Amino acid sequence: MGHGFSTLLYKEVLRFWKVASQTVAAPVLTALLYLLIFSHVLEGHVKIHGVAYTSFLIPGLVMMSVLQNAFANSSSSLIQSKVTGNIVFVLLPPISYLEFFAAYVLAAVVRGVVVGAGVLLATCWFAPLGFAAPLWIIVFALMGGAILGSLGVIAGIWAEKFDQLAAFQNFLIMPLTFLSGVFYSINSLPPFWQQVSHWNPIFYMIDGFRHGFFGVSDASPWHSLAVVATCLALLTAFTLNLLKRGYKLRA
Amino acid sequence: MSVAIRIQQVSKSFGAVQALDRVDLAIEPGEFFGLLGPNGAGKTTLISALAGLVRPDHGTLSVMGHDVQSDYRAARRQLGVVPQELVFDPFFTVRESLKIQSGYFGIRDNDAWIDEILENLGLTPKANANMRMLSGGMKRRVLVAQALVHRPPVIVLDEPTAGVDVELRQTLWAFIRRLNEAGHTIVLTTHYLEEAESLCSRIAMLQSGRVVALDTTANLLRRFSTHTLRLRCRGEMPADLALGAAQSGGWWSLPFDRYEDVEPLLARVREAGCSIDDLEIGKPDLEEVFIRVMQGEARGEGR
Numbered sequence: 001m002g003h004g005f006s007t008l009l010y011k012e013v014l015r016f017w018k019v020a021s022q023t024v025a026a027p028v029l030t031a032l033l034y035l036l037i038f039s040h041v042l043e044g045h046v047k048i049h050g051v052a053y054t055s056f057l058i059p060g061l062v063m064m065s066v067l068q069n070a071f072a073n074s075s076s077s078l079i080q081s082k083v084t085g086n087i088v089f090v091l092l093p094p095i096s097y098l099e100f101f102a103a104y105v106l107a108a109v110v111r112g113v114v115v116g117a118g119v120l121l122a123t124c125w126f127a128p129l130g131f132a133a134p135l136w137i138i139v140f141a142l143m144g145g146a147i148l149g150s151l152g153v154i155a156g157i158w159a160e161k162f163d164q165l166a167a168f169q170n171f172l173i174m175p176l177t178f179l180s181g182v183f184y185s186i187n188s189l190p191p192f193w194q195q196v197s198h199w200n201p202i203f204y205m206i207d208g209f210r211h212g213f214f215g216v217s218d219a220s221p222w223h224s225l226a227v228v229a230t231c232l233a234l235l236t237a238f239t240l241n242l243l244k245r246g247y248k249l250r251a
Numbered sequence: 252m253s254v255a256i257r258i259q260q261v262s263k264s265f266g267a268v269q270a271l272d273r274v275d276l277a278i279e280p281g282e283f284f285g286l287l288g289p290n291g292a293g294k295t296t297l298i299s300a301l302a303g304l305v306r307p308d309h310g311t312l313s314v315m316g317h318d319v320q321s322d323y324r325a326a327r328r329q330l331g332v333v334p335q336e337l338v339f340d341p342f343f344t345v346r347e348s349l350k351i352q353s354g355y356f357g358i359r360d361n362d363a364w365i366d367e368i369l370e371n372l373g374l375t376p377k378a379n380a381n382m383r384m385l386s387g388g389m390k391r392r393v394l395v396a397q398a399l400v401h402r403p404p405v406i407v408l409d410e411p412t413a414g415v416d417v418e419l420r421q422t423l424w425a426f427i428r429r430l431n432e433a434g435h436t437i438v439l440t441t442h443y444l445e446e447a448e449s450l451c452s453r454i455a456m457l458q459s460g461r462v463v464a465l466d467t468t469a470n471l472l473r474r475f476s477t478h479t480l481r482l483r484c485r486g487e488m489p490a491d492l493a494l495g496a497a498q499s500g501g502w503w504s505l506p507f508d509r510y511e512d513v514e515p516l517l518a519r520v521r522e523a524g525c526s527i528d529d530l531e532i533g534k535p536d537l538e539e540v541f542i543r544v545m546q547g548e549a550r551g552e553g554r
Contacts, residue, residue, distance in 0.1 A: 011351045094356065
């Protein structure tokens with residue numbers, strides 16, 4: 001990884017940081033609103049794994065923000081560059097497809113983690129949080145961010161127009177994140193939907209992340225780690241192959 | 252010394268459209284080379300293939316001896332491309348854009364050279380302006396600057412003066428000429444034929460993806476265009492002269508090869524009793540060459 005990679009990473013981070021009110025403050029506010037509304041309705045009525053509902057909800061919202069913003073960063077940067085044509089600035093220099101991938105995905109992870117930290121900071125005052133196993137928190141945040149950042153690269157390269165990207169986001173990413181146990185434990189679901197949830201990789205990211213806070217979770221964190229690591233490996237291989245072939249980038 | 256650009260048997264089609272058809276070109280280091288052709292002739296596709304933006308179906312391209320596919324890192328370091336489209340990154344200032352572009356090429360601490368480029372392109376007062384705030388002409392200058400941050404020995408400009416004002420054209424050509432004099436190889440596509448005529452030492456003309464003419468500018472002008480003596484006169488034009496001449500709007504155009512031929516021509520006209528009201532000498536121009544080559548191609552003479 002050379003200076004080309006670090007410059008592309010720097011540029012991608014600077015890009016979202018320059019419009020931080022949209023890319024950081026807005027998603028933090030959204031997560032805060034979810035917390036206020038759901039905890040107002042459900043606090044005192046629901047306990048999950050012996051944890052009060054608001055405490056349970058906070059890590060879910062943090063991780064959901066990490067994932068959604070990681071996806072948003074790489075996908076929107078790429079589609080904007082493609083639509084405006086300034087993608088040539090990164091295609092003309094001697095940047096390898098590996099460096100290209102690493103820079104976009106890492107910048108996505110940075111955005112996800114920055115927003116996630118912001119959400120944590122804004123919400124941690126509302127309920128007690130443990131940090132039972134901080135290593136799991138870090139591992140799942142980084143790997144989840146990388147997976148969604150990688151998906152964002154795929155979507156950004158595949159989409160030719162903004163509405164195609166919006167479809168990818170609204171019909172795939174949003175349902176997968178909302179139906180992953182951010183707001184509930186999947187143990188509270190009917191057996192059929194429990195089964196369905198076990199096929200949603202994002203469930204494992206949220207569940208493993210939450211395990212880091214409370215030391216309890218729906219699935220074993222090792223099981224979650226295996227699923228998430230496999231997903232990351234497969235997506236990385238798939239995305240690298242697209243980039244190597246120059247899919248939709250080099251005609 | 253190896254050639255600056257070598258293009259061998261390059262073909263590329265997009266669906267049913269044959270954008271490039273077995274193109275062969277070799278451009279020497281230090282040349283100022285013109286790539287001309289009507290819209291859709293394949294000029295931009297050829298440049299894109301050279302820059303690695305388009306992958307040819309067949310054939311190879313190299314820049315300073317480095318294959319653009321197998322040795323793309325070295326090839327791209329040798330090449331600076333000014334794209335035709337007026338593209339920019341709205342998030343950054345002019346200086347930020349140039350620093351970032353330098354970084355992509357692996358160059359740190361490029362400020363001295365960036366300052367020099369900014370100065371030469373008249374961009375210094377705009378160095379800290381956001382790209383969005385610049386006029387079209389200024390954005391075009393930044394595109395040129397971005398292509399030069401890594402001091403490439405080979406510079407390709409794809410219609411750099413399309414829709415820009417006279418001042419920028421002159422600033423730009425003065426700068427590009429200096430770069431050429433300093434040893435940079437320049438490849439230019441343009442629709443302004445007088446520009447190509449005054450700048451380029453050698454020219455290739457493309458039509459429907461094929462090279463249909465390739466020669467020095469001087470040779471092309473000699474082969475396809477002539478001097479003309481244009482006269483507005485009263486009286487009868489001698490029949491043998493009238494035969495080889497064209498007449499329109501009261502003007503006769505008499506072709507001739509060398510300036511020594513002008514006096515005898517004028518003498519013949521006078522002897523025939525014509526009195527001359529007005530006189531012009533038309534030089535061979537690339538536009539005429541271009542039209543003749545393209546018409547010849549349309550009739551299938553070039554095949």
